[in-house]
Amino acid sequence: MKQKHQQELEKEPFYNIKDEEFGEEVKLKIDESSFKGGVPFKCHGKNSILIDKRVSFNDFEFTYPAWQCSKCKKEFLDFEQAKRYEKFLIMKRSLEQNLITIERNMNFDGKTFFFRFPKELTNNLSKKDLVDIKLLTPDGRMFLVEIKHGKNER
Numbered sequence: 001m002k003q004k005h006q007q008e009l010e011k012e013p014f015y016n017i018k019d020e021e022f023g024e025e026v027k028l029k030i031d032e033s034s035f036k037g038g039v040p041f042k043c044h045g046k047n048s049i050l051i052d053k054r055v056s057f058n059d060f061e062f063t064y065p066a067w068q069c070s071k072c073k074k075e076f077l078d079f080e081q082a083k084r085y086e087k088f089l090i091m092k093r094s095l096e097q098n099l100i101t102i103e104r105n106m107n108f109d110g111k112t113f114f115f116r117f118p119k120e121l122t123n124n125l126s127k128k129d130l131v132d133i134k135l136l137t138p139d140g141r142m143f144l145v146e147i148k149h150g151k152n153e154r
């Protein structure tokens, strides 16, 4: 299932999201010209400046780049930045344990360990998809798994 945020990104290039997570409004605006990233947003007739935003939650600190107007201090995120920020929100939710959790039995075929995805979650998957696995702890027991569209898709 797609995040609401993601759906908005796809259908509406200009949007603001309210950040309920922090109880304050964070202005996130997607500008069509900056959709690909790397291009400064224009505000008050000037190019905005690239800044590093820092947010923290418990001991978990996260920085993400954003564009800021030097006059009104409004912040803008381009597509790549918004995706990065969204990852922070996902991590935050996972720390708060507000995520849907699925427990699976580990399988072993004599050579390889594997687990099966629940059927209900696989409608959206394709054999061409790529599984991006990020190791989160050095003991190899915690991962962030993201299923990305394969090269010839989308």
Ligand SMILES: [Zn+2]
Binding pocket: 043, 044, 069, 070, 071, 072, 073, 074
């Ligand atoms: Zn401005």
